[in-house]
Amino acid sequence: MFQFIFRRLSLVIPTFIGITLLTFTLIHMIPGDPIEVMAGERGVSPERHAELSAQLGLDKPLYEQYFHYVVGIAQGDLGQSLVTREPVMNEFLTLFPATVELAICAAIFAILVGLPAGIFAAVKRGTVLDHSVMTLSLTGYSMPIFWWALLLMLVFSVTLGWTPVSGRIDVVYWIDNTTGFMLIDSWLSGEEGAFKSAVSHLILPSIVLGTIPMAVIARMTRSSMLEVLSEDYIRTARAKGIAPWRVIVIHALRNALIPVITVIGLQVGTLLSGAILTETVFAWPGIGKWLIESISRRDYPVVQGGILIVATIIIVVNLLVDIAYGVVNPRIRHNR
């Protein structure tokens, strides 16, 4: 097991170097000059342009800028935003809890709905229920997120008035940013109704962000369950007269979960980086929106730093998923 983890870890370093090189190259390959973008149609004189370039370190040759960037990372310094002049790490830490909070709630939604849906579809294979679940999950998977978000908003927020339109909490609550997680902060504040307001603000964004992972999980669970249910040991278990729910939950599901866990792990990447549209529509102050804005402003340090951190998280999550296999299925652990 440890050898396995060590082997996995040793792959991480070249992956990191690859990521820094790739983000640096790609963002610099996009035409556009951060100084011109900042000045807009007002323009900036060549002298001031030169002065600002020197100040921001943009006048140096690219390889030197890259070197500077990598040395910074090694020292734990991701640089400063060209626009706000704030350290990238500070901005990231302010915004990241919002993304994590939303991702966790979306994941919970996706698992709570996707997993049972997949199991029922497999158990009731070929029935109307199965077909409906599969049709719905295919629809969910192909849903244009932006449209889906606006539709839900229009129905539940504007027409029915059940949920708030956007934001993290009603503006009447003045919540201190203690942990950055609104559910926790609003709970800690002790203000009446604050926690409820935070929950209500999470509902629509979680559903929207969780829709695609939910569909993926439902489909994966179904096919994995179908495979396991046709195994001999399941037939044996049934023949022994074990209660049907026990066969499904204890005997079949545990084995069927392995590929599902992989899929859930892979969805973490989608949840973290794919939150861009959801965050924009629901005015959710997370890192997705931050990265997109930085790309259009050509804020190089933010784009490079932000992507690097997100990539790191995805690598770590994938590693944890690999380890989780071993926990769920002892065969894998022993084989390694």
Next chain:
Amino acid sequence: MKKGLAALPFAVMAAAAISTSAQAASTLVYCSEGSPEGFNPSLYYSGTTFDASSKPIFNRLMEFKLGTTQVEPGLAKSVDVSDDGLEYTFHLRQGVKFQATKDFKPTRDFNADDVLFSFNRQRLDSNPYHKVGGGSYGYFNDMGMGSLIKDIVKVDDYTVKFVLNHPEAPFVANLAMDFASIFSKQQADQYLKAGTPEKLDQEPVGTGPFQKVQYQKDSLIRYVAFKDYWKGRAKIDRLVFSITPDASVRYAKLKAGECDVMPYPNPADLAQMKADPNINLMSQEGLNVGYLAFNVEKKPFGDVKVRQALNYATDKQAIIDSVFQGAGKVAKNPIPPTMWSYNSAITDYPYDPAKAKQLLAEAGYADGFETTIWAMPVQRPYNPNARRMAEIMQEDWAKVGVKANIVTYEWGEYLKRAKSGEPDTILIGWTGDNGDPDNFLYVLTSCDSVGGSNYAQWCNKAYDDLLVKAKRSSDIDERSDYYKQAQVIFHDQAPWIPVANSVVYEPIRKEVKGYKIDPLGGHYFYNVSK
């Protein structure tokens, strides 16, 4: 079971559905379009930053009268101008308080030291704050303040004299702009002493109507009314900027009562907003112009007949109808009609393809020619859809034999190439900064701005002389005459096709009272009540 499964998401939603209309009566929520870049308006260019900093927190020596482009005294009670136009003496208001924060409590009122500090920081290398926050004072430099101001003298605690290098009539209007906001020198000194000068740009205090109490990036900004505000406390107690980048979502929030005022609606939503009984759709002609500039350095646009021909060949009304969907008006001059000195006597080139063909033939292009139209990749108030505008022009020009290809680049790249004179013709525009015609005409069409924002690269001696004379005179009637004459030359020489002046729309909730649209594009909430 089937039923339970299908109903799950809806059950979750219904269980936690909560009314969101429980807002305190004196809180005003403004759904702003983005996060400010910071809270020091002299370091940045964007209106979003000004709305969040200079408008609520600060005052300036001179201010724009709300809802107009007229300049009126702000922190200065009055101003005396010397006969040679080189010395401006400001008499400051007394008894003006600065706001306080957790770690800064002012012990004195606003005085001349604050004025000197606020300008010297931007002006002098030797000022200890000059390099703080990147040290790039874009507007201050763009308005030529660095080379214009020779010296700033403190005459006494409540009198400050600005000495200029040359007479410059728009100077007073410049002092009403956001970059000229007055900071507290006492706060600056305290932070410098503590070794944390950068805090001045994050947690500044001003003398303005609202005090910032909380900022969560990309989420919200909270302000409370400053109780000692020198004009009297604001009518609302709390002001919240709820940061909502998408215009459709801002509209949804407005409908649901989650915000009271929203900027920049989608043109497509305007009809629905007008019909909504809960919404008051306010509108005002914007202080802007969207235009197409001919690069006179490039063939065949050096020939005035070609430029005039294409003015005749373009159906501007069709553009207004299609691109602006009614939220705009046909422009005929380089300055908008709401600005003083606008020459309404000028007759615009009518849409007349036959006349265009005739002029092209006279210029030796009876068979037309091939050229390019550059279309901006971004939306601007003066041009909500440059691509579409370019396509309409392309069709119009094709009818007179001119084949135009549409070119576009990423925004930064577009501006850079445009300034270097690369385009044949280019769609671009301008929004006024200070309500002075000089801010349009000199910036966009003077010989000095060739290679800068004079995208037509057009330099006409007679015209330029008029602009310079107007700049140097402090008599407004005389200046107005010069500008009117200049507009006649501009019309005849036709370095542009002025296309549109947009109409600015701002929907507000019916219960909001006293809100006025600022022609300069800012958002003020001091006079608003709910």
